[in-house]
Amino acid sequence: MHPDDLEKLVTWKMPFGKYKGRLLADLPGHYLNWFARTGFPPGEIGRLLALLQEMDHNGLKPLLNPLRNKQVNS
Incomplete structure (x- = not known):
């Protein structure tokens, strides 16, 4: 993972x-799971997905909330 991936x-x-x-x-979980089953696209977008x-x-999406708030307040 790269340092700025979460952002x-x-x-x-x-x-x-x-x-x-x-x-x-x-993006909804079922869509992400579909990529996991069929293959992620190449490149950075696939790595991020x-x-x-x-x-x-793993139930970790709430970790993105502080970054979302940072974007809204910027």
Whole structure:
């Protein structure tokens, strides 16, 4: 994991697919699990989606809330 990956999860938007335009951190678990089953896309977006899926699977998505608040207050 890169140091700024968590911040990217709350600022980057999904660039394609059913949830195009939605913040990565707001993607539903079933969609992340679908990627886990079928394969994550190549490159940085795939790495971030895999990280988010792991966080969601382990109940760690609430760790992103302070970063969300930071973005809102910036």
